[in-house]
Amino acid sequence: MQAKYISYQETGSFSKLVLDYINNEEALKAFYSYRPDMEGLAEAIEKRKFLGDRNVLADVLKHQYRHIAANKSVTKNIELLASDNTFTVTTGHQLNLFTGPLYFIYKIVTAINLAIELKIAHPDKNFVPVYWMATEDHDFDEINHVSVDEKNISWIQNTNGATGRLSTKTVAAAVLAYQGYLGISKNGKRIAKLVQQAYLQHDNLSDATRYLVNNLFEKYGLVIVNADEPSLKKLFSGFVTADITQHNSSKNISESSAELESLGYKSQVNGRDINFFYLKDELRERLIFENGQYKVNHTEISFSEEELKAEISNHPERFSPNVVMRPMYQEVILPNIAYIGGGAEVAYWMQLKANFDFYKVDFPVLLLRNSALLIDKRSAENLYNLGFALEDIFLPVEDLKNIWVRRNSTAQLALADETRAINSTFDQIKLNAYKIDKTLSVSTDTAKQKTNHLLANLEKKLFRAEKRKHETALMQIENVKKRLFPNGTLQERILNIAPMYVNYGEDFLSSCIENFEPLGGDFTLLLP
DSSP states (O other): OEEEEEEHHHHTOSOHHHHHHHTTOGGGGGGOSSOSSHHHHHHHHHHOOOOSOHHHHHHHHHHHTTTSOOOHHHHHHHHHTTSTTEEEEEEEEOOOGGGOBHHHHHHHHHHHHHHHHHHHHOTTSEEEEEEEEOTTOOOGGGTSEEEETTEEEEOOOOOOSOGGGOBOTTOHHHHHHHHHHHOSSHHHHHHHHHHHHHHHSSSBHHHHHHHHHHHHHGGGTOEEEEOOOHHHHHHHHHHHHHHHHHOHHHHHHHHHHHHHHHTTOOOSOOOOSSOEEEEETTEEEEEEEETTEEEETTSSOEEOHHHHHHHHHHOGGGEEEOTTTHHHHHHHHSOEEEEEEOHHHHHHHHTTHHHHHHHTOOOOEEEEOOOEEEOOHHHHHHHHHTTOOGGGGGSOHHHHHHHHHHHHOOSOOOOHHHHHHHHHHHHHHHHHHHHHOTTHHHHHHHHHHHHHHHHHHHHHHHHHHHHHTTHHHHHHHHHHHHHHSGGGSOGGGTBBHHHHHHHHTHHHHHHHHHHOOTTTOEEEEEEO
């Protein structure tokens, strides 16, 4: 595949905060530690103080991979994590059914490529790309469906606990529906087999996701972490106790959020007084403080402060961080120097820096994941034949239609010259009227405004009439736009990897690896 790059600004699809961060806006500098470039990364490496335990981390990963025949690259990277000169580059995501939207794939590719670039820049050190599975999330409705061929495939299941622990016994119908889309081509059969082995031969969603993602990316050395582990939680237990009993994160994040909002940026997350859940099988409920007791919401479970501290000490695995404390947990147990996320993630991480500073935990380099639009051959030919450049596809569909009509019409559709001439006439009328009676100038202005309004409406009617003569071309524009922007949004936010893999196989993933530039700061257009 070939690649073309355009600025994020040109896409019209990214928030002001993201664009300001990319462009090094001065106002945002207080909300992160290092710039997302090689110089910033080098500084992060130099200053990194790891608070976790490398041997515990490596042992946990070896145990988690015990049932997977991981290739040499993955095995080596797990072993390297026990060394002091090894660092991680991390991205995280929910356990979406069949990997969910394409941007999940793009996150991982960005992490892999950044690890490669860092190794080239710092050959005396090691860099391991990590996918952090959000195994403790409990919002199953966010992850139980996938969009393929403009249809939704859903996994119907009732659950109230952590999604990573969810049994896969009821997923067979969704697997069958997905395989039906994949078809009988060589590429389709390969990914259909992977999905079947992942979801029907593993007991829970965490293991199923690991198997599938590992098979897609193992040759690049991707290490997949499930942090729902007692020994990893124990490393974080001191932070859990302090934050639940002192409410530090709530205060710190509220202040940062207010500061960002005062600069005109929207908050992505809101902290609570207690930013932890109580976690058991089939149970993940918020901890709340009422009447001197720490209670598990919607249950009869409660603790005094001393009982709570004992519970954290004896069963750290029962305390699950929410969205505002999960990043700190990650940075405590991983020797991480960069976190790769989408625009909303970069934004909410900026709300967290003050809390990291309070707890003296190093804040990683924040890196916007690569974004891409794959323009299939048919769509590219349509655009070229219509006289558009590839990047024009980001314009609103009505703008594209108007541009095409103006370029291809032989009729005079604009009345700008006529409007100027009439306005000049009205100006002369106004001057003459003023000489007769000063109050008549107001009436002249009113007549001028009405005439301009009538001319503007007439111009629109002329344009609509001309559009009707070019119905075929305008329908082509509409179809291309719908094909590349399903549901009116970026392809990567809706489509699953399935059509890409069926059509292009391994070439799709290898092309992403080859063409994505994690430090490039541009949006990628991919062409087969």
